[in-house]
Amino acid sequence: MKTPDLGRVDAHEKVTGTASYGADRVPDDLAYAMFAVATIGKGRTVSIDTAAAEAVPGVRLVLTRFDEDELRGPGFLMGGGFAFQSLQPLLSDVVAYRGQPIALIVADTLVAATEAADLVRARYEIEPFAVGIDDEGATSVLQEEALPWFPDVKVGDAETAYAASPVQIDETYLHPAQHQVPMELISSVVQWKGDRLVVHESTQNAGALRHGVAAQLNLDPADVDVISPYIGGGFGSRNALQPHIGPLALAARRLRRPVKLVIPRRQTFHTGSFRPVSRHRIRLGADPSGRLLAALHDADHQTSRHDLYPAMYTEITSRLYAVPNFGGRQRLVQTDVQTPGFMRAPNEGPASFAFESAVDVLAYATGQDPVELRLANDTATDPVTGLPFSSRHLAQCLTRGAERFGWQKRDPRPGSMRAADGSLVGLGVAVGAHPVLVAPAVARMSAGADGRVTVGVDGHEMGQGIRSAIALLVAQDLGVPVQDVVVRVGDTRVAPQHLTAGAWGTATALPAVHKALRELRKRLGAGDTGTVEVAAAVRATGHGSPEVEVTSVGPGQPPEMLDRSRAGLFSAAGPVFPDFTAFSWAAHFVEVRIEATTRRIRVPRALCVADCGRVASPVTAASQVRGGVIWGISEALRESSEVDPRFGGFLNTTLEEYPVAVNADIAEIDFDFIDEPDLLLSEVGVKGLGELTMIGVAAAVANAVFHATGQRQNRLPIRIEDVM
């Protein structure tokens, strides 16, 4: 059954401004915090002079150092902890990177806190540092040695098969550092209610915040509530505990006042994670018809000195095609930055840019049409595990897309197509894949005598539309109006609130909600299907408002995963499940036009055809595609976090200088969904969509630029000077 199109359930709140985001709260007696940050690339603080800051009228606290007993390290998210990095500022004199907080100021007003922060003066001992992956002093480790639990993908004997291949492609690609820059700044309001700590913060991972701050402050996690009903854009920047929360909670406790911190835009470039620099050498071996015999993917991936943020590029590049021999080798390059992390399509974006660009080179080297070459290398089984894919409609994405896009009108010769105004025209294609991960979830559902159904479940509303998808599922199942469904997400008071990311949010929440619906129906004495008169059924039970609670885990996940999730730890599983491997798939088609003289590159149209399983909410799914494609265009043509190696840190730290795509950069974005439920995965049949829609866009753009100009683009972003 297709899902009807009912819009966003929270649209009204959002457009009228009544939706309350993390730091929108202004409790009585609120105090305001601000960080002073390090202005050197690396070293130690010898002394920090806070006298001038303390003298600012209205300043209540200036804190430069916490005790290890009152504030413990939070642990790194990917190393069994809770935070985006293990390093907790304000615990020692170490300055690991430019922009690291060195003092926390709390004052009666934001103005006083800001002024005081500017007056903090530190003396430093400066140490040599390296920010670029090729800079002197950057050190590297092989991931499979340093992090054996994140092994490289290896199938067959790729080196030998490559060496023996009649056609060999060997290309190296560079992806820049990029920042998530969501509209909503990283911010929180923390408040003690007796011994209970309440944290209002827009986060994708309320569970980790609860447990992380509890561990840091030695609290019982049950005494911490984290409330995050809406998020003004996360894109990975809000997926873990941030190092400001512990210090903020301690300051609030000392002052006995609620404290708010909104980190200014400039500081957010250093206080949170970012997409690391990565370099990809791709070698493809093929027969003269373009059939792949071997692929080798060597990646250098930036991380910090204090954490090894793992690379997982080869997870998708080994599965795009029927490659019998695959060799992955990922190196982690340690540099003096805050720990990088997940930014929308963290691994898949850069990996697909590199791999799908190389596949285009192969198509030209073998004289094959890029769509046909991809179809000829399709596979129904996972080449890595030999398991079947739970569903893979990638060929359909390609053929449907080619038809819809008018691919057959493309003249394959580079530089051969021109628009009426003399612009060079290029058409490019690329595919993308995103692993399907599913996390355990808890859902609580109750029905009231007023006919309303309330559901609380694991999941966070980041604008992707999870609230709408849940409300729609409940409304459709029970036959009640969607406005009678109240959805509570992002709230540790109703569910553990495991991390929502990696596009698994909907695929995780919906099966739990589905299960809760079955239980609720039983409690209401209703049949397994059909419309339920909720108000009447509730009255008939004789209870005020019957409530059910259910749990769900991903396919083949042991129930213990729920305990991990309840402890705030990462517990998503996939994409390899006991009986199948699960990915969502997409084909992207892009047209670029390059001005004949001043060489501005424009994208008049883009098409995405996605296989994301069942489409859970058509309106929000469509918006996910638009958002993803815009992100892909921005990744390909605009965004780069600039580093001056003499100073460290990032230099273009405002929305004016960090060039995200603007409306005027975006033209037509067309899309189509295969909309086939993946019933091996769950009864609901939903795979992921949010990240998928940008994966492959950058390669499609780069391939289109090649088609327009004959010049290969192996480095992002592609700017005017690259096509002059």
Place this chain on the structure above:
Amino acid sequence: MRSFAYVVPDSVAGAVDALAAAEPGTKILAGGTTLYDLMKLGVEAPPAVIDIHRLAELTEISTGEGELSFGAGAKMAEVADHPVVRRDYPALSESLWRAASQQLRNMATVGGNLLQRTRCGYFRGGAEFGCNKRDPGSGCAALEGLDRTHALLGASDACIATYPGDWAVALIAFDAELDVVGPRGERTLPLGDLHVEPGDNPVLEHTLAADELILRIRVPATPAGRGSTYHKIRDRESYAFALTSAAAAVTLDAQGTVTDCRIGLGGVATRPWRATAAERSLLGEQLTMGTARHAGEVAFADARPVRTGAFRVELGIRTVTDALLTAGKQAAR
């Protein structure tokens, strides 16, 4: 943010008095889109600001015989959208439309716009970066740094910061003049005399005295206005400063010969740049791809490429070429 005095005069005369009486370093505040920004960054720290943005006297726009006149306090958006400006001086209108964002243009004034300051990342980035403009004698971090958008023309060893504005580039092509007022009365100066090159003192950016206020901008009427355009090339399609830009205006006689030509360059020089030699190269010529390109080459003949932005020399030449050809089409309309 430091505390500062905030003065709201109720007339231009009152503003002049307040400025004359004020502590050194006091600044006029118009739309605040440059000044407040730089105050928040700690680059500017005036002890007082004198807010003129509500003075109706300063917002008048007139397009009568002989000249256009824009009160210094008129908003960028109003001037950009003025029907006469759009029809008769497209380059002026376009230079404003292609600047900043709608929100900023609604707030910012055409007077304040002239005195906006460079976007050099080291100038704005904080005290830890050497910058002779912000902190004289501290060196110039851009010389060996991220200089992709720095100046190709008019730079010195002390500073290579680009003048970022668009409006002044279009104005300079039309021989605009400024009326300014101070305790010594009013005076008029050509816009071309307002901005100065950095030389060995990059702190000094313009020739206005500390106690002077811009009253209005006047543009002598010229038929070249109709045959004009402002062409701006940037890293994205909107909300970005120019990598290269050109204001071009031409008058053609019945045979298509160029009888008047104006070229202003933006995004490439330390001040709004008039390319007079390039203009001369076209006089008496037919406007063709070849002569337009030649004019572009003349305009950039003295360019000194920066390390990572050398492509902007060729891009600038092409920008001038395209701008001239568009201006020629406008002139022939």
